[in-house]
Each structure stands twice: as structure tokens, then as C-alpha cells.
Amino acid sequence: MQLGINLGYWGAGMDADNLAVAQEADRLGYAVCWAAEAYGSDAATVLTWVAAQTERIDVGSAIFQIPARQPAMTAMTAATLDSLSKGRFRLGLGVSGPQVSEGWYGVKFDKPLARTREYVEIVRKAMTRERLSYEGQHWTLPLPGGPGKPIKLTVHPQREHIPLYVAAIGPKNLEQTGEIADGALLIFPSADHLEETAVKHLRAGREKAGKTLDGFDICPTLPLALGEDKDVTALADTFRPYTALYVGGMGSRKQNFYNQLAQRMGYERAAADIQDKYLSGDKQGAAEAVPHELIDRTTLLGSVDRIADRMKAYAAAGVTTLTLAPAGFTLDERLAALRAGTEALERAGLA
Numbered sequence: 001m002q003l004g005i006n007l008g009y010w011g012a013g014m015d016a017d018n019l020a021v022a023q024e025a026d027r028l029g030y031a032v033c034w035a036a037e038a039y040g041s042d043a044a045t046v047l048t049w050v051a052a053q054t055e056r057i058d059v060g061s062a063i064f065q066i067p068a069r070q071p072a073m074t075a076m077t078a079a080t081l082d083s084l085s086k087g088r089f090r091l092g093l094g095v096s097g098p099q100v101s102e103g104w105y106g107v108k109f110d111k112p113l114a115r116t117r118e119y120v121e122i123v124r125k126a127m128t129r130e131r132l133s134y135e136g137q138h139w140t141l142p143l144p145g146g147p148g149k150p151i152k153l154t155v156h157p158q159r160e161h162i163p164l165y166v167a168a169i170g171p172k173n174l175e176q177t178g179e180i181a182d183g184a185l186l187i188f189p190s191a192d193h194l195e196e197t198a199v200k201h202l203r204a205g206r207e208k209a210g211k212t213l214d215g216f217d218i219c220p221t222l223p224l225a226l227g228e229d230k231d232v233t234a235l236a237d238t239f240r241p242y243t244a245l246y247v248g249g250m251g252s253r254k255q256n257f258y259n260q261l262a263q264r265m266g267y268e269r270a271a272a273d274i275q276d277k278y279l280s281g282d283k284q285g286a287a288e289a290v291p292h293e294l295i296d297r298t299t300l301l302g303s304v305d306r307i308a309d310r311m312k313a314y315a316a317a318g319v320t321t322l323t324l325a326p327a328g329f330t331l332d333e334r335l336a337a338l339r340a341g342t343e344a345l346e347r348a349g350l351a
Helices: 015-028 043-052 071-084 098-103 112-127 171-180 194-208 229-237 240-249 257-264 268-279 283-288 292-297 304-316 331-347
Strands: 002-006 032-035 058-061 089-094 164-167 183-187 217-226 300-302 321-326
Touching: 002 015, 002 217, 002 331, 015 032, 015 043, 015 331, 032 043, 032 321, 043 058, 043 071, 071 089, 071 112, 089 112, 089 183, 112 164, 112 171, 164 171, 171 183, 171 194, 183 194, 194 217, 194 257, 217 304, 217 331, 229 292, 229 300, 240 257, 240 268, 240 283, 240 292, 257 268, 268 283, 300 304, 304 321, 304 331, 321 331
Parallel strands: 002 032, 002 321, 032 058, 058 089, 089 164, 164 183, 183 217, 217 300, 217 321
Antiparallel strands: none
């Protein structure tokens, strides 16, 4: 099992620290550094900045939002980043959510599975440097009856095949991801529930494509907080607002994929309570309603030995790249958590 690092969003006042974290992860031998985007910093610019100031670590988009870019532009960006980084780019895609898609980008959030499938097909075709033509439900290239003609990418990517990941949560999306992608980006993963909530659906998708999970990258992100085992409850409490935001407020009452995931993990009543409080404006109450067990199962908390034991469980559940989001109030604390990740991996015998 390899380790990755997730820098999250840029522009939150920790940019210099984030670069230092990425550079330390590069020095420690982490496999990949991911950056996210929502409606603030864009991931492509951040990844270019990081790639220019690191040497070995891959840089990956987690995610490029599908409603934000035409698929041909995503192919251009991927080819450019792969060329500039000398073959260190990983392309992660996702549909985002209805609030961002429709409120920020003005793109209707409908038929996300079909849209993702077409998007991936176009991106992959464009990056082969074939002349681009496509007829689908959501995209037709070139547009009929006009001056457009099939053209091809002029940039030569560093590699013939750039690894493509899809961020997936729901069963149908996970199955399609297994079918069409090289890897899956997961969030709020519990090792105890990973087979039921994710891996079996990915496996079904691979089988549909005539493949197995061999070579497919299962890549969940987990916050990591280093401390003493006796302080695990206090460490978990620092993630209550984060968990409440996603389970309670990331989406509408009918369309909150994270809330649905918590329900599939057995937290139906708690998920409903968190959402009720969050959507009524009681964010503090929502955070207090998050079960400690839910946080502990979806984060890495405590001593290096405790984290190592959890890493063994994730590896046994099928995780191939464990992406860490090292927590800390200072840069030194985040760097210490980053180093604890590599030490725990070694103690677990997974390095």
C-alpha cells in the first residue's frame, strides 16, 4: 500500500504551509499529492505550482469538476500538466454536487452517470491524439451543421496513458467507476465497511469490463491526527465540524451523497439527526450529534502504533493508496503527522 497526501483547498491562509507539506511528502517518498477544488482555488493552478517545486511525487486532481470544464479542455490540461511534470500527473474527475454545479457553474445536475461516462470517453479519446469526433447524449463533437471539424490535440503528453480516477460514493457510481476508470477516489471510508460500501461495487464494474481489481487503485482520503491513545476522544472531537458539514450540509436534504453513505454504514438515525440540525442552522448541535465511532472509523487517530493497526485494516480491505490529510494547528504539527504516516506504514509492514 502506498501513501498519498491531500492538500485540500488552496487560499485558506495556509498556502506556504501546504507547499512545505507537499515538499516534505516528496522527500518522504509519498506517491501522490492531491489538490481539490470547489468554488475557490482551482486545482490545475495549484498542481502546477506544486509540481514545479517537487521532484518525484505525483500530482493529482481530486477533483477536476466535470461541470467546470468542457472535456476537451480537461484533456488539454491533463496533457499539459503531464508534460510539465515529466509524467507525474494523475487525472481525478467528479461531478461535484447539485448546489455547486447549478449555483456556481450554471450546469444542470442531471444524469450524472451518463455525463461522467461520456466525459471520460471524450477525454481519453482526445488524449490519444486522434481527431476528435463524438456523438453522445450530452456532447456532440463537432457540432453538426456548422464550421467545426474534427481536430486533434497538438500537445504530446509525457505518457501514452495518464491514470484516470473518478470520485465516487454511491453504488451505481462506484460500479461505473470500476468499469471506466483506473482508480476510485473515496471519502469517509471505514475499513470495517469498505467491502460492502465500495469494493464490491468497484469489483462488479471491473467484471463488467472483463477485468479484475488487479492494477485498479482504490484511493480513500483520511484525516490523520497524531496524539496519545488516551486522547483519541479529544482528537476525534476536532473533526466534528468537518463530519457534520459533509453529512449534514453538503447537498440538499434529498441529494446528500455523504449522508446516504453514513446511512449505509449503519448510522441512519444519527445521519438524519445531523442533517436536521445542520439544515435548520444549528451547526453546533449537528457537530455534537456526530457519533464518536463514525469519526474514529473514518479517520486515523492516536499513536503511531494505533495508526499502523488501522492501516493494516485498510490494506486488508483492498486499499492500494491511502491518502492522508495531516491535521495540526501549526506547520510543525502537520509535518509531524506526515512523518507519523510513513512510520506507521513501516510498522504495519506495508512499506
